[in-house]
Structures are given as C-alpha cells and as structure tokens.
Amino acid sequence: MTRIAVLLSGGLDSTTALAVAAQDHEPAMTISVDYGQKHVRELAAARAVSDRYGVENVVIDLRSWGRSLRGSALTDDGVAVPRGSYDAENMAVTVVPNRNATFLMAAVGLAQTHEVGEVWTAVHAGDHTLYADCRPEFIASAAETAKLGTDGAVTIRAPFVNMSKADIVRQGSMLGAPFDLTWSCYEGGAEHCGECGTCAERRESFAIAGLEDPTTYDGSVQR
Numbered sequence: 001m002t003r004i005a006v007l008l009s010g011g012l013d014s015t016t017a018l019a020v021a022a023q024d025h026e027p028a029m030t031i032s033v034d035y036g037q038k039h040v041r042e043l044a045a046a047r048a049v050s051d052r053y054g055v056e057n058v059v060i061d062l063r064s065w066g067r068s069l070r071g072s073a074l075t076d077d078g079v080a081v082p083r084g085s086y087d088a089e090n091m092a093v094t095v096v097p098n099r100n101a102t103f104l105m106a107a108v109g110l111a112q113t114h115e116v117g118e119v120w121t122a123v124h125a126g127d128h129t130l131y132a133d134c135r136p137e138f139i140a141s142a143a144e145t146a147k148l149g150t151d152g153a154v155t156i157r158a159p160f161v162n163m164s165k166a167d168i169v170r171q172g173s174m175l176g177a178p179f180d181l182t183w184s185c186y187e188g189g190a191e192h193c194g195e196c197g198t199c200a201e202r203r204e205s206f207a208i209a210g211l212e213d214p215t216t217y218d219g220s221v222q223r
Contacts, residue, residue, distance in 0.1 A: 005116045006029075006031070007103060007120065010042040010045030012177075013160060013165065015172065020171070031060060032058070033107075037188075039185060045183035049178060062103075072093065072094060083197070095130065098133060100121070121157075122160055124164065136161050166209045169211060180214040189218070194218050
C-alpha cells in the first residue's frame with residue numbers, strides 16, 4: 001500500500017483530504033508549513049487535526065523565505081487582509097508567489113526521506129482563477145516534476161482539484177472530518193473574524209452544502 005503524506009494547513013479542504021486518506025489508507029504523516037504567515041494560528045489547528053487522526057504532524061520552517069517576500073496580505077504587515085467576497089479581484093493581494101509550488105516541492109523532499117510515495121494537496125476548483133499554482137495543469141506538471149526529482153519515488157496527488165469547496169465540505173462531513181478544529185481566517189485572531197475573504201468563503205461553503213457551520217466567529221459578526 002502506498003504511504004501518504006497530506007499537506008495540511010489546518011483548514012477545511014486539507015482536513016477533508018486527511019479524512020479521505022484515513023478512510024482508504026493509513027496516512028504516514030501530515031506536513032504543515034510555517035512561512036511567517038499572519039494566520040500562524042492555522043498551525044495549531046493542523047496539530048489538533050493530526051492528533052485527532054493519530055498522525056504525526058511535521059512542520060517545515062520556511063519563515064526566512066516568507067520574510068523575504070513583499071506585497072502579499074498573508075506575509076506583509078503593510079498589506080491589509082481583504083474583507084468581503086472570495087473572488088479574484090478582492091483576494092488578489094493574498095497571492096504568495098509560487099507558494100503552493102514551494103510547499104509541495106519541500107514536502108516531496110521530506111516525503112522521500114520518510115519513504116512516503118504520495119504527497120496530497122487539497123487545492124480545489126475555487127482556487128483556479130486566483131492562484132496559478134492550484135490549477136490542474138500546474139498539479140499535473142508538479143506531479144511529473146516530483147517523480148523526476150525523486151527518481152520515481154514520490155508523486156503528488158490533488159483529489160479535489162476539480163471540486164467546489166461546498167462539495168469538499170459535504171464529503172468531509174460524511175466522513176466525520178473534525179471541522180470544529182479547523183482554521184480558515186487570514187486574520188489569525190482568537191476567533192474567526194467572519195469578515196475576511198476566507199471567512200466569507202467558509203461560511204458560504206457550509207450554507208451551499210446545507211450543513212451547520214460549527215465555526216465560532218467574532219461576536220460582532222452576524223452568522
């Protein structure tokens with residue numbers, strides 16, 4: 001059986017990916033990345049989710065890489081996290097150049113040292129317009145690059161690349177994914193702010209899926 005590592009941010013999508021992997025396989029590890037993100041709170045969520053599944057969570061330290069970047073609301077203190085809808089125009093400032101590519105290749109190297117054959121990433125169809133390194137053609141290229149770079153030892157799989165976030169939430173719910181432990185908010189406070197683009201997307205996904213949202217939002221935000 002192929003050993004799997006799930007690239008786990010601690011959000012809804014990657015948590016569902018772990019739930020899928022746990023259903024049919026025995027995940028070898030989860031991999032999270034500290035890149036100096038404002039919402040570093042997500043790493044605690046990733047640990048909690050990993051603990052729930054009894055899987056080791058390994059954190060890759062890319063903080064020096066993140067500090068060297070400019071212009072992204074996720075890493076640059078001079079750029080505000082956008083509020084409102086999760087659309088390309090509003091969320092453009094959240095792009096971290098080549099972030100997914102960087103994370104995936106770092107994870108592939110780690111996976112190879114642990115004799116893990118697949119790295120799973122939870123990119124989905126809602127990311128395609130905004131993030132170039134979440135699109136199907138990129139994932140196909142990255143999977144081939146991973147195989148070439150590891151002499152066939154490791155590849156990349158993106159099980160949700162053509163799915164909507166609402167469909168991912170439905171699947172995760174059916175598998176009992178611990179959504180109450182997850183974190184999406186780019187503000188990274190004590191509670192989800194409920195107003196930033198990722199909070200808006202989170203709330204909308206549960207609504208479209210017809211499921212109760214277990215998230216605790218800031219008290220000033222009406223659910």
